[in-house]
Amino acid sequence: MAKLSSINKNERRKKLVKQYAGKYAKLKATANDQSLDDGERLIARLKMAELPRNANPTRIRNRCELTGRPRAYYRKFRLARVMLRDLANKGLIPGVTKSSW
Numbered sequence: 001m002a003k004l005s006s007i008n009k010n011e012r013r014k015k016l017v018k019q020y021a022g023k024y025a026k027l028k029a030t031a032n033d034q035s036l037d038d039g040e041r042l043i044a045r046l047k048m049a050e051l052p053r054n055a056n057p058t059r060i061r062n063r064c065e066l067t068g069r070p071r072a073y074y075r076k077f078r079l080a081r082v083m084l085r086d087l088a089n090k091g092l093i094p095g096v097t098k099s100s101w
Contacts, residue, residue: 001067007068010061020052021057024051024055027045028048064080064083
């Protein structure tokens, strides 16, 4: 089980990203628009820098839904490998079976 503070910190980041998503997307589109002059694009980048650091979507860490483990994360299942294997062996994940050959 991961530290509860780390899990909570990541949840706060998700909340901030959601809050600033529209503004962030608009500024990013302006900053990357080649048809605009450099001054407008620079202003957009400076405004992006004024947003909270944790409002950037890249700051979110993928974590296991059950344990909060940050590594060996499978996006398809939203679980870490340890929990994925455990649940699959118990037959709790539909369509997943232990391979054998």
